[in-house]
Amino acid sequence: MTAESGMMRRLKGTMLRHMHGMITCREFEEFVLRYLDGELPSKQAKIFEWHLRICRECREYLAAYKRTIEIGIALLGPADESVPDDVPEDLITAVLDAREG
Amino acid sequence: MTDPKRNKSFDSATAVDSEALVRTNIGWMLALAERLLRDRSLAEDVVQESFVRALNGLAGFEGRSSLESWLHRITVNTALSKLRQLNRLAEQSIDEHLPEFDRFDCRVELPWSHLASVEDIMESEETRRRVYETIGELPHSYRVVLQLRDIEEYDTREVAELLDISETNVKVRLHRARAALKKLLEPILRAEELK
Numbered sequence: 001m002t003a004e005s006g007m008m009r010r011l012k013g014t015m016l017r018h019m020h021g022m023i024t025c026r027e028f029e030e031f032v033l034r035y036l037d038g039e040l041p042s043k044q045a046k047i048f049e050w051h052l053r054i055c056r057e058c059r060e061y062l063a064a065y066k067r068t069i070e071i072g073i074a075l076l077g078p079a080d081e082s083v084p085d086d087v088p089e090d091l092i093t094a095v096l097d098a099r100e101g
Numbered sequence: 102m103t104d105p106k107r108n109k110s111f112d113s114a115t116a117v118d119s120e121a122l123v124r125t126n127i128g129w130m131l132a133l134a135e136r137l138l139r140d141r142s143l144a145e146d147v148v149q150e151s152f153v154r155a156l157n158g159l160a161g162f163e164g165r166s167s168l169e170s171w172l173h174r175i176t177v178n179t180a181l182s183k184l185r186q187l188n189r190l191a192e193q194s195i196d197e198h199l200p201e202f203d204r205f206d207c208r209v210e211l212p213w214s215h216l217a218s219v220e221d222i223m224e225s226e227e228t229r230r231r232v233y234e235t236i237g238e239l240p241h242s243y244r245v246v247l248q249l250r251d252i253e254e255y256d257t258r259e260v261a262e263l264l265d266i267s268e269t270n271v272k273v274r275l276h277r278a279r280a281a282l283k284k285l286l287e288p289i290l291r292a293e294e295l296k
Contacts, residue, residue, distance in 0.1 A: 095148070
């Protein structure tokens with residue numbers, strides 16, 4: 001971190017910590033899940049969104065966080081109901097035998 | 102759970118033919134068990150045990166949920182029991198993959214010049230495989246919460262019941278799992294060549 005960027009971060013941190021209606025990035029983190037679940041009261045949601053407007057880091061973080069969820073769903077989403085080709089017949093037989101046993 | 106695939110109702114469970122039930126459902130049950138266990142052989146054991154439980158309990162099936170929802174929950178419960186038996190659900194540290202903050206409570210996040218789309222990721226089999234393997238790097242106790250909530254669409258209360266932990270703990274683990282996975286996936290998400 002350069003001296004200049006260090007000073008900017010100190011300034012940003014001080015502003016977010018002390019100005020009315022602001023939250024720090026660390027506090028923002030605590031609200032992410034409830035915000036995405038629509039569980040934040042409207043006043044807190046507005047504060048959360050205000051932070052998003054002014055903080056590049058949290059804005060990009062949240063975009064990547066949401067993309068991660070979307071990718072997980074796309075990759076591992078609900079399985080097809082049909083029997084895939086690779087379900088071995090001996091497993092089906094074993095299941096039916098176990099029932100009868 | 103809102104998956105329309107699971108909303109079929111059955112008037113009489115006893116009317117269901119056992120072999121037809123197995124053949125109709127074994128594919129998705131095996132895929133579900135394998136997603137949770139990440140081990141084909143264990144998944145086959147779990148599916149077999151799940152069917153034994155289901156078929157033995159079929160007479161007691163009251164039809165309050167769809168038969169498929171009922172089988173889904175039996176499979177999940179059996180898979181979780183297997184993970185417990187193997188002591189894989191013990192809480193492990195995930196701290197090294199969590200977001201970082203400086204001493205001013207500002208987030209430490211490198212600028213994103215590119216963020217891969219879902220389509221970018223899904224297009225390549227190699228990338229899908231890498232993402233799948235990366236998900237497997239999460240500790241089981243976190244990965245399972247993420248899968249049950251985000252993928253299998255159980256709500257927080259249901260996940261808490263399935264794992265016998267508090268709803269608060271489910272929320273904490275879910276958020277940490279997502280944040281850690283985001284960090285683990287960064288080399289893929291930031292890759293310009295996926296454009």
